[in-house]
Amino acid sequence: MKLIGPFKQVVTLANLPLRGKLSDEQLEIIADGGILINENKIQKIGNFETLKSENQNIEIEAIEEEQIVLPAFVDSHTHICFGGNRANDFAMRNAGKTYLEIAENGGGIWSSVQHTRNASEEELLKTLLERINFLISLGITTIEVKSGYGLDVMNELKMLRIIKKAQEQTKATLVPTCLSAHLKPRDFDGTNDDYLSYILTEILPRVKEESLAKRIDIFIEKSAFQPEESKIFLLKTKDLGFEITVHADQFTPGSSRIAVEVGAQSADHLEATIDEDIEFLAQSNTVATALPGASLGLGEKFSPARKLLDAGAILAIASDWNPGSAPMGNLITQASILATFEKLTTAEVLAGITFRSALALGLEDRGKLDEGLKADFVTFKTNNFQNILYNQGSLKAESVYIDGKLV
Numbered sequence: 001m002k003l004i005g006p007f008k009q010v011v012t013l014a015n016l017p018l019r020g021k022l023s024d025e026q027l028e029i030i031a032d033g034g035i036l037i038n039e040n041k042i043q044k045i046g047n048f049e050t051l052k053s054e055n056q057n058i059e060i061e062a063i064e065e066e067q068i069v070l071p072a073f074v075d076s077h078t079h080i081c082f083g084g085n086r087a088n089d090f091a092m093r094n095a096g097k098t099y100l101e102i103a104e105n106g107g108g109i110w111s112s113v114q115h116t117r118n119a120s121e122e123e124l125l126k127t128l129l130e131r132i133n134f135l136i137s138l139g140i141t142t143i144e145v146k147s148g149y150g151l152d153v154m155n156e157l158k159m160l161r162i163i164k165k166a167q168e169q170t171k172a173t174l175v176p177t178c179l180s181a182h183l184k185p186r187d188f189d190g191t192n193d194d195y196l197s198y199i200l201t202e203i204l205p206r207v208k209e210e211s212l213a214k215r216i217d218i219f220i221e222k223s224a225f226q227p228e229e230s231k232i233f234l235l236k237t238k239d240l241g242f243e244i245t246v247h248a249d250q251f252t253p254g255s256s257r258i259a260v261e262v263g264a265q266s267a268d269h270l271e272a273t274i275d276e277d278i279e280f281l282a283q284s285n286t287v288a289t290a291l292p293g294a295s296l297g298l299g300e301k302f303s304p305a306r307k308l309l310d311a312g313a314i315l316a317i318a319s320d321w322n323p324g325s326a327p328m329g330n331l332i333t334q335a336s337i338l339a340t341f342e343k344l345t346t347a348e349v350l351a352g353i354t355f356r357s358a359l360a361l362g363l364e365d366r367g368k369l370d371e372g373l374k375a376d377f378v379t380f381k382t383n384n385f386q387n388i389l390y391n392q393g394s395l396k397a398e399s400v401y402i403d404g405k406l407v
C-alpha cells in the first residue's frame with residue numbers, strides 16, 4: 001500500500017447524485033487529505049495524518065508543495081484518430097462561406113476521410129498518441145475515440161486497429177467506438193439504407209470478431225442519416241450486442257428522442273434540443289452530453305446544459321475533439337466556458353467531466369475518489385479547487401496518476 005499526500009484539498013466528488021442539478025455545498029472537500037492506494041485502486045480517502053498513523057510501514061509519497069487533488073477527468077466523446085488538418089475550413093467558415101461552399105472547396109468531413117484513408121498507419125498512430133498525451137496532460141485519463149473517417153470496411157478496420165494499438169502504448173483507458181455511420185461516403189454506390197446495411201453486414205461482424213469496439217455511434221442529421229433509418233439501424237446493432245451512442249440534435253431536433261427510445265448510453269451534442277425532448281432525456285438513463293468545443297469551433301449556441309440539469313438529466317461534458325468542428329481539444333477550457341454561458345455550478349461541471357461522463361461510457365469504476373475505485377487522479381498546484389474553472393484552462397494540471405502511479 002501507498003499513501004499520497006498531504007493535499008490542501010481532496011475534492012472527492014463522492015456521495016453526489018448521478019442526475020440533476022448540484023450545488024457546490026454538496027461537494028465533499030477533505031482538508032489536508034491523503035489517498036491510500038492498494039495496487040491500482042483507492043483503499044481509503046481521509047485526513048493524511050490519520051491515514052499515516054493508522055497505516056504503519058507503508059510507502060509514503062510526499063506532496064511537498066501546496067496542491068489539491070481531484071478524480072482524473074473523462075472525455076467521453078472524441079474523434080482524435082484522423083489524418084490531415086482543416087484549418088482552411090475554419091478560416092473559410094469565419095469568412096462567411098457556407099457548409100456547401102466549404103465542401104465544394106475540398107473541405108468538410110469528406111476531406112478528413114480522404115486524408116485519413118491516405119495516411120500511413122504509423123502516421124495515424126503517432127498523431128493519435130500525441131493527442132492522447134495532450135489530453136493526459138490536462139488530467140484526462142479515460143478517452144473515448146471514434147472511427148468514422150474510414151467509411152469502408154478496410155479503412156474503418158484500419159482506424160479501429162490503430163486505436164487498439166494505441167491502447168497498448170498508453171496507460172490511459174481508451175474506449176473505442178465504431179462511427180462508420182458518420183455519413184454515407186461519396187464513393188459508396190447506393191442509398192443511405194444500402195450503406196447502413198453494408199455497415200451491419202460487412203463492417204460490424206469484423207469489428208466484433210477482432211474485439212475492436214463494443215459501442216456504435218451514428219450521426220443523425222439532415223446532412224447525414226435520417227431518424228427512421230437510423231432507429232432501425234440502431235436496433236439492429238443492439239441485437240448484435242453493441243452499446244449505442246448517438247450524435248443527436250446538433251442542428252435539428254428530434255434525434256435525442258431516438259437515442260432515448262433505443263436505450264442509448266448517451267445522446268451527444270443537443271444544441272438544438274427542444275424543451276419537450278429535454279424532459280424526455282431527463283426521465284431516461286441516457287446521458288445527455290454537451291460538447292462546448294463544437295459550439296466554440298462553429299460559432300453556434302451551446303447545448304442547454306442548465307435546462308437539462310434542472311429537468312433532472314444526467315449531464316456529461318466532452319470535447320468532441322475533431323479536425324473540423326472542434327479543433328481545440330481542451331476540455332477544461334471548454335467546460336469552464338460552458339459554465340459561464342449556461343450558469344453551471346463548479347460541482348455540476350466537475351461531475352460532468354468525471355463520474356457522469358464515465359457513465360456515458362458505461363464505466364462505474366472511476367470518476368470519484370472513493371474506496372474501491374480506480375486510482376486515477378489529477379493534482380493542481382493551488383490551494384483552492386475553484387481556481388481550476390476560474391482560470392478557464394490556463395491553470396495546468398501538476399501531476400496525473402493512473403492506477404495510483406504518476407505518469
Ligand SMILES: [Zn+2]
Nearest residue numbers: 077079247320
Ligand atoms: Zn462528434
